[in-house]
Amino acid sequence: GDSVTQTEGLVTLTKGLPVMLNCTYQTTYSPFLFWYVQHLNEAPKLLLKSSTDNKRTEHQGFYATLHKSSSSFHLQKSSVQLSDSALYFCALKPGSFNKLTFGAGTRLAVCP
Amino acid sequence: NSKVIQTPRYLVKGQGQKAKMRCIPEKGHPVVFWYQQNKNNEFKFLINFQNQEVLQQIDMTEKRFSAECPSNSPCSLEIQSSEAGDSALYLCASSLRGQNTEVFFGKGTRLTVV
Numbered sequence: 322g323d324s325v326t327q328t329e330g331l332v333t334l335t336k337g338l339p340v341m342l343n344c345t346y347q348t349t350y351s352p353f354l355f356w357y358v359q360h361l362n363e364a365p366k367l368l369l370k371s372s373t374d375n376k377r378t379e380h381q382g383f384y385a386t387l388h389k390s391s392s393s394f395h396l397q398k399s400s401v402q403l404s405d406s407a408l409y410f411c412a413l414k415p416g417s418f419n420k421l422t423f424g425a426g427t428r429l430a431v432c433p
Numbered sequence: 434n435s436k437v438i439q440t441p442r443y444l445v446k447g448q449g450q451k452a453k454m455r456c457i458p459e460k461g462h463p464v465v466f467w468y469q470q471n472k473n474n475e476f477k478f479l480i481n482f483q484n485q486e487v488l489q490q491i492d493m494t495e496k497r498f499s500a501e502c503p504s505n506s507p508c509s510l511e512i513q514s515s516e517a518g519d520s521a522l523y524l525c526a527s528s529l530r531g532q533n534t535e536v537f538f539g540k541g542t543r544l545t546v547v
Contacts, residue, residue: 353532359474364437364538365524372533408474414532419464420489421526421536423476 323348323415327424334401335432342396342409342427344385350416354387354394357423359408368409369396406431436460437539439525440507444544446515454542455507458527464488465502466536467510470522482508483530515546 324347334340346352353372357365371378371387371394378385383398394411411424438457446452458465467479480490482502490500497516502508512519522541528534 351532355536357538362540364540366538367535370533370535410476416532419481419483419528419530419532420466420478421476422478423468426474426476428474 323350323413323422325411325413325422325424327409327411327427329427330425331428331430333430333432336403337400339399340397340401340405340429342411342429344394344396344411344424346392346394346411346413348413348415352387352389352392353414354385355412355414355421356383356385356394356396357410357412359410359426361407365410401429401431403431403433405429437525437527437537439523439539439542441542442540444542446544446546448516448546449514450546452512452515452519452544452546453509454511454523454525454544455509456525456527456539457507458525459537462527462529462537464528464530465508466524466526466528467500467508468524468526470524470541472521476524479510512544515544517546520544520546 328343355370356368358368359365374389410426412421436459466481469477481488497513500510524541526536526538528536
């Protein structure tokens with residue numbers, strides 16, 4: 322079946338440092354990948370999305386590139402801020418199915 | 434701000450009691466989802482609808498969960514006989530049709546079964 326793997330449960334960084342959150346997926350369908358961010362007591366919100374192979378997509382300083390050859394869609398930012406502290410979820414929509422399949426999530430904690 | 438409205442935000446039920454939560458999807462969105470987010474923040478897909486019809490659902494073999502999205506009324510998710518393991522954040526989401534469409538989430542209903 323379809324699946325998404327996020328290898329880091331918790332990432333702790335000092336403000337200003339770069340970050341990369343890993344995401345790999347498995348599907349037999351044409352993939353559409355998403356990154357959602359969830360702040361404490363808030364709804365998950367879309368950060369990035371892509372279905373185009375090898376094309377970088379960016380939003381609010383975050384960026385990711387879908388690599389179909391390695392089934393990856395890692396999230397990166399060059400300089401994290403305190404306000405980036407949140408849960409980050411990678412999600413997959415395979416083919417024409419509507420359902421989002423989520424990874425386990427990565428908690429990003431940014432320290433002063 | 435989320436335009437998917439979920440009520441109530443918090444729900445406390447005793448074991449064996451019914452628990453019902455409601456969701457108003459974003460206007461114009463025909464697809465509605467319910468997810469369960471557990472204490473480890475993991476998402477579990479429960480069911481989705483397109484208009485009033487069920488598209489996909491997990492095998493709710495215990496049949497304690499039921500959901501509906503009637504026309505001109507809020508969608509709802511009901512647990513017939515709550516168990517301690519049902520304690521979680523229940524997230525409703527909505528979207529337009531299509532693979533590349535964004536899914537918009539509500540803030541959720543946090544169910545605690547005591």
